[in-house]
Amino acid sequence: DIQMTQSPASLSASLEEIVTITCQASQDIGNWLAWYQQKPGKSPQLLIYGATSLADGVPSRFSGSRSGTQYSLKISRLQVEDIGIYYCQQASSAPYTFGAGTKLELK
């Protein structure tokens, strides 16, 4: 199985701050990487697919990038509504594995 190592596990940031979350794949997955946001008590929502493509309706302050087998999610200016848990997921091969999640809180 492909392992997705996500960091940090938790993160405290201020409003308008730039936030970056990373995910390391255990092997080459190309651009088969998605990011999700899960707000407290809600279902996950797709943010990014194909490593860098923004899903429909997602604010442009979210962006995804790739460097080899390391993937990053960047929030350019943190807003209150961005609080929640973020997960990466590899879509390269079954079983389609998720990272352990990053809990983002307001400082």
Next chain:
Amino acid sequence: EVQLVESGGGLVQPGRSLKLSCAASGFTFSNYYMAWVRQAPTKGLEWVASITNSGGSTYYRDSVKGRFTISRDNAKSTLYLQMDSLRSEDTATYYCTRDEEWSFDYWGQGVMVTVSS
């Protein structure tokens, strides 16, 4: 508007069966792969199974292979998950998702399954 509405969850004893349903609307159901993803209490996300748009092919994680069966009825725009020989470790919220090239672009509200004696 895409909507996915799960039903059929509940409390079940170990070794027993349960069948989840997911009613889809707002898109052409027969054009899309579909999947189930679960989340154990206070834990992360775990892909369970996927099915092609025609239903001709199915994919499972190893821990549910031989116990769970994903299926669909395109005429009814409904996705199913038949869960047999349930174990305590299957306790989770189960989400119905639309599977777009193995990432999940729409999610239902989730249905809780508790396996306990």
